[in-house]
Each structure stands twice: as structure tokens, then as C-alpha cells.
Amino acid sequence: MLDPNITRKAVVTVIALLMAAAVCVFVYRTFIRPYRKKEYFFTKSEARFFRLLQSLLGARYYIFGQVRIADVIEVHSGLRGQWQTAALNRIAGKHFDYLVCDRQLHILAAIELDDSSHLRWIRRKRDRFVNRLCRIAGLPLIHVTTRDAKDREQVRKLLAPLLT
Secondary structure, eight states: OOOOOHHHEEEEEEHHHHHHHHHHHHHHHIIIIOOOOOOSSHHHHHHHHHHHHHHTTTEEEEEEEEEGGGGGSSSTTOOOHHHHHHHHHHHHHHEEEEEEETTOOOOEEEEEOOOGGGGGGHHHHHHHHHHHHHHHHHHEEEEEETTGGOHHHHHHHHTHHHHH
8 A cells, every 4th residue: 555645745746846847838938938930921711811802903903911000101290209109009009901002012002801809899999990090091991891701792892992
């Protein structure tokens, strides 16, 4: 028969070693190696829609994905100091799903692929802000639902202003 004290000590030792290993993994992932490459640039639905956009627009236009809004819309040069910083901070972490440019790289429109996440309150608030921002900046913003994104003719209709 095993000595209960030895068994208890072994269990405590194993638990302590597992906890130490978990702490090491946490420290490694959090502080030493907190980054890793994503496997794919787009989600499956974003990639499918990108390929559709490429087939509809690719011959005459460039399509870029996941473009920072701050790289497309700049803060008015008249703003200074904290006002400029606040305006930049409101757009710094936001992205357009797709950006359409002509062959001379003039920005023509931004496209948002609206999936079910756009039904959440916080996302609708973000969408209202981005819609207003684009209207003020004079950048056409085209919203395409994931349902419509599966219908080539529906997407063609939504993109009609670009295709003329």
C-alpha cells in the first residue's frame, strides 16, 4: 500500500509544477512573445467578397483591404493641439474593410462588409460615426451586407456609381 503522505506530496508537487508551467506560458505569451502572424489576411466571407470585388472591379480599379481610416481621411490642418489629437484618436484604430482606387490611385470609395456584428449596439454606434465622417470628408461609403455579398448582380448594383 502507498504511503498517503507520499501520495499527497506527489500530488502537491505535480500541481505546483503545472501552476509554474502555466505561469511561464502566460509570461512568455504576454511579455516575451505577445505577437504572432495571422494565418489569413481576411476572414472567409471577406476573402470571398474580395474575390467578387476583384472580378467586378479589378480590370479598372485597385481594391485594398483593411485600410486604416486615418490613412484615407486626414484631420483638418486647422485643428491644433488637443483638438487635433482628439480628432485623430477617434479614427486611429478604425479600418475600412475595402478601399477602391482608380489606376492613378485616386481614392474613389470605401466599402464596408456588414455582417451580423453590425447589429450590435457598439458596432452601430461606430458605423454611424464612420458614415458621418465619410459624408463630411466627401468619401463615398458603400455598405454591403454579407447576404447581398453572395449575389453578384446585387453587388454590381451597389457598385454602379463606381462602374460608370
